[in-house]
Amino acid sequence: MGARASKHARPRMGGTERTGVTVPKKILPRITSVQAGERPLTLRIRWDKGDENLVDVSGMVETFRVFEPLRRSRELFDQVRVGDHGADVVWSDEIDMSADTLWRLAQEQAGVTLSPDAFKRWRERKAYTLEMAAAALGVSRRMVAYYEQGKKPIPRVVALATRALELA
Known part of the structure; x- marks a missing residue:
């Protein structure tokens, strides 16, 4: 009846340690x-x-x-x-x-990236679900949703990928 976990037990959420992981710092424009x-x-x-x-x-x-x-x-x-x-x-x-x-x-x-509305119109023109757009662009479904909601800026590489996929 111990609280000791097996060495094969899965770590609990929030209970894992991450060592040696470096998260890049977001550099905000000033x-x-x-x-x-x-x-x-x-x-x-x-x-x-x-x-x-x-x-x-x-x-x-x-x-x-x-x-x-x-x-x-x-x-x-x-x-x-x-x-x-x-x-x-x-x-x-x-x-x-x-x-x-x-x-x-x-x-x-400046035309460097897409607006959230233009991104959503692209996805709808292609008849992509969020999952399909994510797979085509190589990003997560959540990121596609963030782009459409304007919560995350759309990177130039993603904007260019939408143009390439438009031609496909």
Whole structure:
């Protein structure tokens, strides 16, 4: 009646030790400068790697209630500034946008990657289930769902793979 487990017993969830496993650190894009663009609801952003993008944030500003003051006031929109550590841009204590979100928008608008909607339309055109798309792209089903929901940015290699599969 001991609590001793057999040497052949499976480890319990959470009870296994992982030694020697190195998880790569995600390097978040950082914003070094920001200013309102000449066109309404656009931001000129300079990134820590030296890139600069003009990002159209009108979709977000017009969609989410938290940005309503920015819709009403160009003067408030023009007061945009870089947040702490370049992790976001801020207009007030209540209004901000993360660097990750702005980076993803910049990539989509530059045509470097797909938008979540374009990714979903591709999958539906091909009549792929989540599982079929995952197998075709060499990623997990969960990652396909994340791409469609906009929870994870779609890597360039995945965007290119969708184009290649479109021709197949």
